[in-house]
Amino acid sequence: MANERTIDIWGDRTPYAAGAEWPARVDEHVVEQPDRWVESACVLCSNGCGMDIGVRDGRIVGVRGRADDRVNHGRLGPKGLYGWQANNSPDRLTRPLVRRDGDLRETGWDEAMELIADRSRELLETMGPLSLGFYTSGQLFSEEYYAQAKVARAGLGTPHLDGNTRLCTATAEWALIESFGCDGDPGSYTDFDVCDTLFLVGHNVAETQTVLWMRMLDRLHGPDRPKLVVVDPRPTPAAREADVWLPIRSGTNVALLNAIQHELIANGWVDSAFVAEHTVGFEALERLVSEYPPERAAEICGVPADSIREAAHVLGTGERLVSTCLQGVYQSNQATAAAVQLNNVNLLRGMIGKPGCSVFQMNGQPTAENTRETGANGALPGYRNFANDAHVDELAALWNVEPLTIPHWAPPTHAMQIFRFAEEGSVRFLWITATNPAVSLPELHRIRSILSQERLFVVVSDAFLTETALLADVVLPAALWGEKQGTYTNADRTVHLSDKAVEPPGEARSDLDMFLDYATRMGFADRDGNPLLGFSTPEQAFDEFKRVSAGRPCDYSAMTYELLRGSRGIQWPCNAEHPEGCERLYTSHRFPTHADYCESYGHDLLSGAENEPDEYNAHDPQGRAFLKGAAYVPSPELPSDEYPFLLNTGRTVYHWHTRTKTARAPELEQAAPEVWVELAPEDAERLDVADGDIVAVESARGRIEAPARVTGIREGIVFVPFHYGYWDEPEGSEPNGRARAANELTITRWDPVSKQPIYKTAAVSVEKVADGGGAARVPAVASQERFR
Amino acid sequence: MNKIGLALKELYRAEEELADEYVKVGERLAAEHDVWYDCKRFAEQCHTHAGAIRPFASKHEEDLPPADDETVGETSTAALRHKLSEALGRRPESGLLLLRSLRQLYLQAQEVSFHWMIAGQLAQATRDQELLSVVDELHRETLTQIKWLKTQVKLASPQALVVGAGR
Numbered sequence: 014m015a016n017e018r019t020i021d022i023w024g025d026r027t028p029y030a031a032g033a034e035w036p037a038r039v040d041e042h043v044v045e046q047p048d049r050w051v052e053s054a055c056v057l058c059s060n061g062c063g064m065d066i067g068v069r070d071g072r073i074v075g076v077r078g079r080a081d082d083r084v085n086h087g088r089l090g091p092k093g094l095y096g097w098q099a100n101n102s103p104d105r106l107t108r109p110l111v112r113r114d115g116d117l118r119e120t121g122w123d124e125a126m127e128l129i130a131d132r133s134r135e136l137l138e139t140m141g142p143l144s145l146g147f148y149t150s151g152q153l154f155s156e157e158y159y160a161q162a163k164v165a166r167a168g169l170g171t172p173h174l175d176g177n178t179r180l181c182t183a184t185a186e187w188a189l190i191e192s193f194g195c196d197g198d199p200g201s202y203t204d205f206d207v208c209d210t211l212f213l214v215g216h217n218v219a220e221t222q223t224v225l226w227m228r229m230l231d232r233l234h235g236p237d238r239p240k241l242v243v244v245d246p247r248p249t250p251a252a253r254e255a256d257v258w259l260p261i262r263s264g265t266n267v268a269l270l271n272a273i274q275h276e277l278i279a280n281g282w283v284d285s286a287f288v289a290e291h292t293v294g295f296e297a298l299e300r301l302v303s304e305y306p307p308e309r310a311a312e313i314c315g316v317p318a319d320s321i322r323e324a325a326h327v328l329g330t331g332e333r334l335v336s337t338c339l340q341g342v343y344q345s346n347q348a349t350a351a352a353v354q355l356n357n358v359n360l361l362r363g364m365i366g367k368p369g370c371s372v373f374q375m376n377g378q379p380t381a382e383n384t385r386e387t388g389a390n391g392a393l394p395g396y397r398n399f400a401n402d403a404h405v406d407e408l409a410a411l412w413n414v415e416p417l418t419i420p421h422w423a424p425p426t427h428a429m430q431i432f433r434f435a436e437e438g439s440v441r442f443l444w445i446t447a448t449n450p451a452v453s454l455p456e457l458h459r460i461r462s463i464l465s466q467e468r469l470f471v472v473v474s475d476a477f478l479t480e481t482a483l484l485a486d487v488v489l490p491a492a493l494w495g496e497k498q499g500t501y502t503n504a505d506r507t508v509h510l511s512d513k514a515v516e517p518p519g520e521a522r523s524d525l526d527m528f529l530d531y532a533t534r535m536g537f538a539d540r541d542g543n544p545l546l547g548f549s550t551p552e553q554a555f556d557e558f559k560r561v562s563a564g565r566p567c568d569y570s571a572m573t574y575e576l577l578r579g580s581r582g583i584q585w586p587c588n589a590e591h592p593e594g595c596e597r598l599y600t601s602h603r604f605p606t607h608a609d610y611c612e613s614y615g616h617d618l619l620s621g622a623e624n625e626p627d628e629y630n631a632h633d634p635q636g637r638a639f640l641k642g643a644a645y646v647p648s649p650e651l652p653s654d655e656y657p658f659l660l661n662t663g664r665t666v667y668h669w670h671t672r673t674k675t676a677r678a679p680e681l682e683q684a685a686p687e688v689w690v691e692l693a694p695e696d697a698e699r700l701d702v703a704d705g706d707i708v709a710v711e712s713a714r715g716r717i718e719a720p721a722r723v724t725g726i727r728e729g730i731v732f733v734p735f736h737y738g739y740w741d742e743p744e745g746s747e748p749n750g751r752a753r754a755a756n757e758l759t760i761t762r763w764d765p766v767s768k769q770p771i772y773k774t775a776a777v778s779v780e781k782v783a784d785g786g787g788a789a790r791v792p793a794v795a796s797q798e799r800f801r
Numbered sequence: 802m803n804k805i806g807l808a809l810k811e812l813y814r815a816e817e818e819l820a821d822e823y824v825k826v827g828e829r830l831a832a833e834h835d836v837w838y839d840c841k842r843f844a845e846q847c848h849t850h851a852g853a854i855r856p857f858a859s860k861h862e863e864d865l866p867p868a869d870d871e872t873v874g875e876t877s878t879a880a881l882r883h884k885l886s887e888a889l890g891r892r893p894e895s896g897l898l899l900l901r902s903l904r905q906l907y908l909q910a911q912e913v914s915f916h917w918m919i920a921g922q923l924a925q926a927t928r929d930q931e932l933l934s935v936v937d938e939l940h941r942e943t944l945t946q947i948k949w950l951k952t953q954v955k956l957a958s959p960q961a962l963v964v965g966a967g968r
Contacts, residue, residue, distance in 0.1 A: 140965040423956040430956070433833065438893045439964045620839055622948035649838055761834045 018042075018091045019684040022666055023219070023227045028235035031207050031369075035228055039087035042094040043067050043075025050077070052578060054084075054501065054509035056152060056494045057092035057669050059182075059376035060222045061503025063582055064089060066097070066495050066514040073100050073495055073515055083581040084202060084507055090223030092669055095681050097495065099674035100515075104477055106490035107519020117488060122520060122530075125487050129444075130534040132470045136442050137169070142420075146173030146431045146440045149389055150447035151181055151378025153524050154499025154511070156554035158380075158389035159561075160528040160546055161446070166388065167412050168537035168545050172420035173440060175391060176384040177448040179428040180770060181377025184343035185504075186385050186392070187767040188352030188374050190613050192360070192639050194606030195566050196385050196396050199598040200335070200371025201584070202505045205229055207369035210331030211241045214355055215266065215341015216375060219250035220666035226251070240331060242324045244269065245341055246661060247691070247732060248725035257324045260727045261314040263659045264346035264648035264774040270354035271645065272310030273325045274302040277361050282329030284363025291602045292360055293632075294640035301642035313645060315727075333369030334362055340377065340663060345773040349766035350618040350643035357640050366599035373504060380501040386567045387558060391425045391768070394558070395565035396612045399424055400626055403609065411561050413539035424623075427768035428454075429761070436463045444472040446524055447491065451480035451746060452671040452738035455759035455770045456714050461747055474524055477673045480738050483746035491524055492517035498551045499525070500577065506584040506598075508569075510577035525551060563588070566598075566605050603636040618643040621765030648774040649762045652729070656712060656776035658696070661732045662755040663773070668736040676741060688719045688753045691732035692779070697723045705785030712777045715757030720785055731779055733758075735772070805923055806863030812916035813854045813865050819909045820847035820868075826902040832890025833899055836953065843946055847913075850939050854920075857932050896961030903957065907950045914943050 018024065018040070027036040047067030055062045055076075063082025067075040076097050080087040109125035110117040136144045147165050149158065158176075165174035186196045193199070205211075205228050219226040232239055233254055243255040244266070252258045261269055277283055278299055288295050307318035307325075314321075328334060336359055342351045356372050364370035376382055388394035397404040399421040409416040426434070432454070434440040443464075454460045464471055464484040473485040482488045496517040502508045517523070529546055537545035548554045552574050563570040568586035572594075577583060583594040605611055614629040616622060618641060652659055667685040668675045675681040690708050692700070702708055708721045710731060719733065726732055733755040743749045748757070760775045820843075827840030852868040859865070889895050917940035924932035 141963060143960055143964045420959075422959060423952075426956075429834075434960055436832070437890060437895045439896060439960050617945050617948065620842075620945060620949045621835075621952065622945050623952045625948070646842070762838060763835065765835065765839065 018094055019667060019680050022091055022223060023230060024088065026231055026234050028231050029206070030236045031209065031232070033206070035086050035206055035231060037080045037086040039078050039080050040089040040094060041075065041077035043077070045069050045074040047074050051512050051514035052079075053495065053511040053514070054379070054582075055089065055093040056379040056501070057096045057674070058090065058222055059378055059381060059504055060084060060224050061379055061501070061507055061509060061582070062089055062093060062224050063509060064093060068514050071515055073097050081581050084503060084505070085224045088224045088227055091666060091684075092675060092681065095678040096669065096674055098679070099677040100493050100495055102477075102677040104677060105518045105521065106476060106478060106488065107521055108490060109520070110488040112486045117483070117485070122522070125489060126530050126534060129472055129487055129531065132442060133169070133535060140441060142170040143173065144440055145169055145171050145442040146426070146434070146444075148428060148431060148443060148445045148448065148450065149174065149176045149384065151176055151178045151381040151384060152447045153380060154497070154551070155380065155383040155387060155501055155558065156499045156551040157524045157528065158384050159387040159394065159554055159558045160525055162388040162394055163412065163546060164528050164532055164537065166393070166419050167414045168532055168535060170418050170420060172423065173426045173431045173434065174389060175426060175428040175431060176381070176389055177428070177450070177453065178378060178381040178384045178390050179768060180344070180453060181340070182343070182381040182385070183391065183427070183769040184348040184352050184764060184767040185374035185376055187349045188356060191349060191353050191615050191618070191641055191766065192356035193599070193604045194611035194634070194639075196392070196612055197566050197598060198373055198504050198506060199365060200373055200505060201596045202228065203596070204335050204369050204371045205232060208333045208335040209237070209239050209369070210327060210334040211239050212328055212334065212336040212358070213242070213251055214244040214270070214336070214338040215345065216337050216339040217245065217247070217249045217251065217341070217663065218337070218339070221339060221377075221664055222375070223666060230254070240327045242327050246727040246730050257320060257327060259314070259316045259320055259324060261316050262727070263661050263730055265314040265645065266342055266345060266351035267347045267354060267643055268305060268310045268313040268645035269316075269321065270351060270358065271302045271305035271642070272307045272321050273328065274298070274354065274357060274361065275305045276307065276322060276325030277329050277358070278302065280325070280329055282325075283361045287363030287602070288361060288640070291604070291637055292640050293634045293637045294642070298357065298640045298642040301644065305645070328358060328362070334359060334364045335369065335371055335373065337373040337375055339375040341773065343767070343769055344771060346648040346771060347643065347646060348764035348769050348771070353618060353641050354643065360638055360640055366597055366602055368597075371597070376504040379503065382502040382504065382506070386502065386562065388425075391427050392612065393419070393421070393425070395562045396567055397565065398612050398614070400614060400623070401609070408561070412545075413541060413543075415540065427763075429763050429768060429770060432460065432463055435466070435469050438468060441468060442470045444474070445481055445485075446474045449479040449481045449671040449673065449738070451484060452754055452756065453735065455756055455772060456761045457754055457756045458715060459761060474527055475673070476521070478740065479671065479673055480740050480746045489527055490519065490521040492521045496521070497523035497525070500555060502585070507582040508572065508577060508585060509582050510574055512578075525554065604638045606634040606636060606638065608633040615639070616766045618766060619646060649771065650760055650774060650776045652776050656778050657729070658777050658779055659730045660710065660712065660758055660775040660777045661730050661773050662735045662759065663732065665734045665736065668734070670736065671738050672736045673740070688717075688734060688737040688755070689722045690719045690779070691722050691724045691726050693726050693728040693730070694723055695728045696731075696779070697721065700779060700781055702781045703785070706781050707783040707785055709780050709782045710758060710777050712758040712760075712775050714760065715752065717752045717754065717757050718782060719753055731777065803862040805927065806858050806861030808916070808919055808923060809854055809858040809861060810863045810865060812913070812920055813851050813858060815909070815913045815916050816847045816851040816854070817868065819906070819913050820844045820851070822906055822909055823847065826906060829886055830899055830902055831886040832895065836899070839949065846942055846946070850942070853935055853939060857929075857935070893964070896957060899957050900954070900961050903950055903954050907947065907954070910943060910947050910950060914940065914947060917943055
């Protein structure tokens with residue numbers, strides 16, 4: 014059966030014991046026999062599975078997992094198996110579009126690019142570089158981000174470049190920086206092969222990283238099953254496998270993690286020698302968490318104190334602990350503060366930098382890591398510190414530009430602030446690449462009104478006519494994965510090369526080619542008058558980025574396309590010291606916190622106030638990690654009489670982002686064709702709602718209607734997947750009568766440190782509006798019975 | 802007249818005035834979403850500080866009223882300010898308004914910090930360990946507020962003042 018893997022999502026089990034090699038299992042889906050296979054990696058989640066693209070007569074006809082790849086050992090998830098069909102969709106954009114007399118009309122590249130360059134020059138002249146901004150993606154390739162970062166920072170000289178990675182992994186980045194001084198996940202996926210304890214916080218791994226969940230499941234079903242502790246308000250597949258499940262009230266992660274640290278310390282489950290030698294801040298942390306006995310957290314989080322004790326006992330008595338978190342932390346209240354507490358748990362246990370011992374600050378997207386490394390988000394290339402003049406000088410020298418050209422008076426502007434500047438009218442040019450803010454940013458009526466302004470010139474490069482593209486002044490048709498070459502890096506620092514398998518459709522071009530064209534038209538040059546982008550191919554761009562990364566933690570200097578091709582995936586740092594890559598960071602328990610080396614001087618976790626360089630210098634931790642505590646602060650919006658429920662938004666296993674690709678893969682689209690609202694049985698009964706009835710969910714910002722699904726979700730919480738927008742409905746860019754995008758409801762608020770929007774705690778009301786007549790057409794994975 | 806009581810009263814007054822300013826700025830700048838939220842939290846923090854000072858002031862014969870617990874979004878004029886903020890939030894001048902508001906908060910926060918410094922000296926000179934602990938913890942929070950204001954100013958000033966300047 015062609016779509017069996019949308020039902021049997023994780024496939025057959027291949028159990029294995031601690032320390033054994035994860036058995037290979039090659040997953041393949043082809044619609045015709047390929048005449049050749051082209052090496053690549055999947056881009057439909059953050060896991061970074063190695064895959065080959067099957068090509069026949071110049072078209073993609075299927076994919077298969079790479080058996081010897083270190084990430085997936087041959088496996089692919091449902092999105093990977095079926096999602097490639099989007100490349101062949103008849104909906105692909107094939108020619109540039111420009112807005113004339115209110116409508117988007119087809120035109121040639123020269124005219125479209127000249128329009129963009131004209132507008133850029135005019136704004137540089139009249140308003141200056143701070144009137145131009147870029148909002149990029151977690152979907153481009155490393156080489157493209159690098160070119161984009163150079164164009165923005167050194168070509169135009171604007172701090173306004175950020176990625177949609179701000180919505181998915183900004184907190185991963187900042188939690189790593191706050192604890193370890195620098196970005197970069199320390200662990201290796203092989204840590205899952207040897208751990209004896211797993212701690213998953215707000216990480217619905219079974220749906221968001223299906224292949225990693227296969228690895229965990231194979232351990233959980235193996236001979237020496239690791240203990241599993243799961244924190245999640247929804248009865249996710251991982252929660253159902255857990256030894257201890259804590260279905261906490263949304264927005265209370267910090268209180269829970271403080272109580273767990275309280276128990277670790279009170280019971281002596283702390284590696285005191287490690288803490289004394291390799292960390293700073295223990296005394297203040299101990300003082301702070303002493304105020305969070307399990308009883309207090311139980312009251313805040315709405316879970317029994319004994320369950321918290323039980324969880325702490327598991328975490329405190331295991332010998333090899335791997336902790337992970339994702340959007341249940343990153344998109345929730347006190348995101349960075351909570352993610353840092355998870356780092357603390359592993360630091361207190363002394364469980365980092367050793368096989369089976371690590372914390373994973375997971376990523377949301379396949380190339381999110383690369384925006385962080387190349388400086389296409391809120392950092393400078395190579396994890397450089399904007400507040401450290403020596404770092405800026407070094408970058409300026411590498412780029413052969415004046416240091417003052419590179420904006421570094423403040424951190425590069427975060428996405429929500431770029432949209433705020435566009436709202437107030439000081440940003441007048443916004444180039445959006447491979448992302449769809451008209452569905453994915455919070456409070457959509459506001460985002461649509463910003464993008465629709467006459468005074469704002471909006472450029473969108475995309476493969477499809479998205480909700481956002483429909484609001485643009487110029488739309489550029491982009492080549493997708495498989496139609497261009499480049500590299501990307503996953504959450505355990507594994508780098509893959511993705512070769513070009515087929516030609517893009519029509520006149521579509523890679524984003525790299527668009528930036529090169531733009532840089533040429535704009536005449537961007539270095540100090541000697543040479544072209545600023547001194548490269549014209551992906552490999553040349555990669556070689557330049559390698560030089561820029563040399564000496565920094567994400568050191569690519571010894572990596573080449575040749576080395577990557579045919580490899581199992583190579584983990585950075587890859588340099589003279591580690592010519593074949595490096596499996597684990599911090600094996601000597603020295604952390605990149607030195608004042609002259611760290612990526613940031615850190616923040617006050619509650620307010621986001623930046624630490625001053627002098628202050629940091631005075632207390633230079635010189636290679637020790639930080640133990641930073643944080644008091645619990647309630648969510649910015651709490652349930653009220655008018656809006657008594659908490660809204661939780663998130664992903665389903667079948668869709669990716671705003672369905673631009675996955676809705677064009679028939680198996681995935683059929684598996685989850687329509688938005689739904691998950692309700693707890695108690696709430697459904699009170700509201701007189703049966704499965705499939707249509708309910709309205711309303712917040713102070715908007716209202717949606719969708720069929721209800723009664724699940725084992727925690728009472729008082731409703732869940733709505735965020736993927737569904739309007740491009741496949743009549744109006745295209747906005748609701749036509751009945752709204753269905755979850756982000757109509759969400760709140761414009763972000764974490765003070767990572768600036769990641771808070772998607773998972775908005776107050777809403779729920780009411781029944783119509784009988785449904787039968788069960789909702791929602792994915793099987795969401796319909797599990799309550800099990801406790 | 803008890804001079805120590807008077808000094809603590811000055812601190813109390815400065816905290817209450819700073820709280821009021823946070824409330825006003827928060828509402829006036831509701832379109833700056835992070836500012837709105839943090840101002841609300843800092844206003845509450847200032848009231849807590851003022852409340853913590855009261856028992857020490859009364860020890861020194863200075864009876865202070867209970868801390869006002871008015872917060873952002875709850876005053877009678879809040880809705881009006883909020884609406885005005887949304888209307889003005891569409892104009893580039895809103896950056897200038899933000900800078901002016903941050904300046905006022907910065908000056909008042911410095912004043913509060915000044916009085917905390919004096920309170921710390923008094924605590925030492927009168928060997929009041931309890932007051933010393935309070936000063937130590939709460940003054941640090943005021944210094945964090947000042948750091949937050951600096952962070953905001955550094956971010957906001959180029960955009961408010963340089964875009965379109967003199968062109």
